[in-house]
Amino acid sequence: MAxxxxxxxxxxxxxxxxxxxxxxxxxxxxxxxxxxxxxxPYGYALWERMQAEVDQRIKAAGADNAYFPLFIPExxxxxxxxxxxxxxxxxxxxxxxxxRELAEPVVVxxxxxxxxxxxxxxxxxxxxxxxxxINQWANVVRWEMRPxxxxxxxxxxxQEGHTAHATRQEARDYAAQILHDVYQDFMESVLAIPxxxxxxxxxxxxxxxxxxxxxxxxxxxxxxLQMGTSHELGQSFAAMFDITYLDPEGNQAQVWQTSWGxxxxxxxxxxxxxxxxxxxxxxxxxxxxxxVVIAVRDxxxxxxACHRLADALAADGIRARVDDRMGTGFGRRATDWELKGVPxxxxxxxxxxxxxxxxxxxxxxxxxxxxxxxxxxxxVGSLLDVIQQRIFNDAAAWRETHTAEVATIAExxxxxATGFARIPWGKLGPExxxxxxxxxxxxxxxxRADGSLPESGDELDLVAVCGRSY
RNA sequence: CGGGCUGUGGCGCAGUUUGGUCAGCGCACCUGCUUUGGGAGCAGGGGGUCGCCGGUUCAAAUCCGGCCAGCCCGACCA
Numbered sequence: 001m002a003x004x005x006x007x008x009x010x011x012x013x014x015x016x017x018x019x020x021x022x023x024x025x026x027x028x029x030x031x032x033x034x035x036x037x038x039x040x041p042y043g044y045a046l047w048e049r050m051q052a053e054v055d056q057r058i059k060a061a062g063a064d065n066a067y068f069p070l071f072i073p074e075x076x077x078x079x080x081x082x083x084x085x086x087x088x089x090x091x092x093x094x095x096x097x098x099x100r101e102l103a104e105p106v107v108v109x110x111x112x113x114x115x116x117x118x119x120x121x122x123x124x125x126x127x128x129x130x131x132x133x134i135n136q137w138a139n140v141v142r143w144e145m146r147p148x149x150x151x152x153x154x155x156x157x158x159q160e161g162h163t164a165h166a167t168r169q170e171a172r173d174y175a176a177q178i179l180h181d182v183y184q185d186f187m188e189s190v191l192a193i194p195x196x197x198x199x200x201x202x203x204x205x206x207x208x209x210x211x212x213x214x215x216x217x218x219x220x221x222x223x224x225l226q227m228g229t230s231h232e233l234g235q236s237f238a239a240m241f242d243i244t245y246l247d248p249e250g251n252q253a254q255v256w257q258t259s260w261g262x263x264x265x266x267x268x269x270x271x272x273x274x275x276x277x278x279x280x281x282x283x284x285x286x287x288x289x290x291x292v293v294i295a296v297r298d299x300x301x302x303x304x305a306c307h308r309l310a311d312a313l314a315a316d317g318i319r320a321r322v323d324d325r326m327g328t329g330f331g332r333r334a335t336d337w338e339l340k341g342v343p344x345x346x347x348x349x350x351x352x353x354x355x356x357x358x359x360x361x362x363x364x365x366x367x368x369x370x371x372x373x374x375x376x377x378x379x380v381g382s383l384l385d386v387i388q389q390r391i392f393n394d395a396a397a398w399r400e401t402h403t404a405e406v407a408t409i410a411e412x413x414x415x416x417a418t419g420f421a422r423i424p425w426g427k428l429g430p431e432x433x434x435x436x437x438x439x440x441x442x443x444x445x446x447x448r449a450d451g452s453l454p455e456s457g458d459e460l461d462l463v464a465v466c467g468r469s470y
Numbered sequence: 471c472g473g474g475c476u477g478u479g480g481c482g483c484a485g486u487u488u489g490g491u492c493a494g495c496g497c498a499c500c501u502g503c504u505u506u507g508g509g510a511g512c513a514g515g516g517g518g519u520c521g522c523c524g525g526u527u528c529a530a531a532u533c534c535g536g537c538c539a540g541c542c543c544g545a546c547c548a
Binding site: 006015016019023030034086089090111140142144145146151152156158160225226227228229261262263264265266296297298326327328329330331332333334335336338347349350351352359437439440469470 | 471481505506507508509510539540541542543544545546547548
């Protein structure tokens with residue numbers, strides 16, 4: 001394992017550890033404008049993998065991709081009162097263009113409900129046009145007070161889904177379908193992060209929504225990270241943007257809507273949910289590089305053997321790369337890949353080659369194992385499966401041991417110092433929520449006692465999961 | 471925007487109390503040789519108007535004033 005000093009240990013200074021990882025794993029740099037970030041190739045590769053997996057699930061849920069403009073007329077934002085109140089403090093506004101003052105300022109999109117719904121209004125005329133299911137991949141800008149790379153940046157990357165339905169129930173069901181089939185499935189089966197699902201309290205709700213569902217993950221410091229949201233927008237945007245249609249009986253009706261998104265924040269979640277003192281830990285199903293084949297020494301045939309093995313791995317569908325930087329010592333190269341969290345390292349040196357074998361090393365295991373060169377692709381494949389499962393299990397166990405069932409506000413505060421607290425919502429309520437907020441503890445979500453998603457946030461006997469958050 | 475801390479080569483820091491002999495260290499980088507099975511060694515080398523502006527002084531990284539930026543803790547949030 002790497003020598004001490006490569007990274008600040010997590011227990012010593014978690015934020016510093018996070019900064020160290022961003023640098024040492026070559027994920028991102030700060031941009032020149034406060035709050036902006038430069039996403040470096042390896043960090044972007046992680047994001048591209050997330051995009052690919054999420055995009056595939058969104059399409060399976062029936063939504064189509066489209067693209068709407070970056071610039072939105074300021075007046076659009078003003079149409080929905082809760083929406084504008086929620087977003088106006090963090091808007092970036094352009095007042096000049098082509099060297100002249102603009103007649104109407106344009107805002108750089110903080111989210112696209114307004115501009116997309118302005119077009120939904122044109123596109124929806126008949127009940128036959130419903131449901132209308134649109135997604136867009138884009139960058140958005142929110143002038144945040146306290147930026148932090150990947151977690152909360154002035155400009156970030158995301159996907160935002162926007163849909164229109166004939167009935168409230170259909171909209172609600174679709175928002176829940178996205179939550180489960182797209183987000184939860186991706187986060188748990190690919191990112192290997194167990195997520196809590198539930199409803200936001202009224203205090204935490206998205207501006208303009210009638211209900212916000214969310215997915216919350218626990219990081220290695222016990223804090224919560226909101227990994228995604230899916231909102232029921234009700235009919236307020238439909239009213240403001242006049243999205244109406246003729247129903248089968250020939251009556252004018254307004255649509256019911258949803259919006260939902262996940263962002264480049266998930267990269268931060270990935271780092272903080274699995275990373276350890278040796279670096280990033282990337283679950284195999286996400287990993288841009290699942291296996292790196294390292295030529296240990298520059299001896300006869302070693303480098304060639306590495307390339308042949310990498311080709312064989314690729315032929316088995318494994319994302320593999322060769323490290324044959326022979327001018328750099330083995331230890332340095334091994335540490336580099338460890339920092340980047342590559343799940344499996346395959347080492348081939350002269351000693352291995354003599355035995356017609358390769359040495360396999362898991363990022364999260366202690367023991368090295370030997371595989372014959374011909375069997376190596378199969379061995380690596382099954383090792384990747386084992387690693388994927390173990391990363392998820394470890395994260396689930398971590399959350400389990402850092403979650404307490406409590407009955408009083410004092411106990412919530414105590415438990416939130418190190419993790420989550422579950423308390424009956426009936427015992428907390430909006431008043432208790434306000435008390436917790438004074439000490440930066442928030443209700444992350446309201447869910448049923450068994451952890452499942454309620455029909456609404458008003459269902460009886462819900463449990464409030466509380467914690468500190470990013 | 472409130473509270474705390476900090477600004478010195480790419481990164482991390484020492485030097486500031488007591489102004490001068492102060493542009494220094496580690497890592498990184500470049501060249502050469504030896505190395506390569508867990509961040510290699512030796513030798514040589516390049517790079518900083520000490521955050522910015524102004525003031526005090528014979529003399530400022532160091533003292534004074536103003537400004538700016540960053541980090542951490544809050545309010546906000548994907």
